[in-house]
Amino acid sequence: MLIPFMKKPFALLLLLLCISCQYFDKKVPSEKELLEKQMKEINWNEVDEYPSIADCEKIADESLRKQCFFEFLTTTIQEKLAVDTLASMFPQLDTIEVRVTVLPDSNLTFEPKFPKDSVAYDTIKIDSILHARLIDFPKVNPALKRGIPVKTQFVLPVIVKSE
DSSP states (O other): OOOHHHHHHHHHHHHHHHHHHHHHHOOOOOHHHHHHHHHHHSOTTSOSBOOBOHHHHTOOSHHHHHHHHHHHHHHHHHHHHHTSSHHHHOTTOOEEEEEEEEOTTSOEEEEEEOOTTOOSSOHHHHHHHHHHHTOSOOOOBOEEETTEEEOEEEEEEEEOOOO
16 A cells, blocks of 8 residues: 555646557658658749859849839840841741740750741741850859759740841
8 A cells, every 4th residue: 555645746747657658659741751741742833942143043023023023034035036137037026935944054045936826937047056055154043942053934925137
């Protein structure tokens, strides 16, 4: 038989043992479960860092760095296309939408986007001029997602005809 003053500590110890056993019963999640949970939390439609060039990397503000990159890209494409006779060959064409793809290895691809009913101009010829002029493009650093280079695509309006 227990001594009366030992009943309370013994009861408290017994209670603590019962409660602490619940901590040992908890299941540790597997690597696969943790990975699946993490994958669901990642927003795959946005990148952590947009593509950039060396001159824009110096800018600390993310939105200004993004704006710097898109202005550089648009200006460079317009300058390279201004050398050609694109405006004289297609006088009704003042702006081309260009899909730019920045690949993880820093390579760029350019594809003109035309309306589905674009029979007014020769899309094949415009596409070939675009590919011929946009060679030797300055180095672009790819976008990053969780520190890993990823492929990004965006459409830029490029002014062909300047009045």
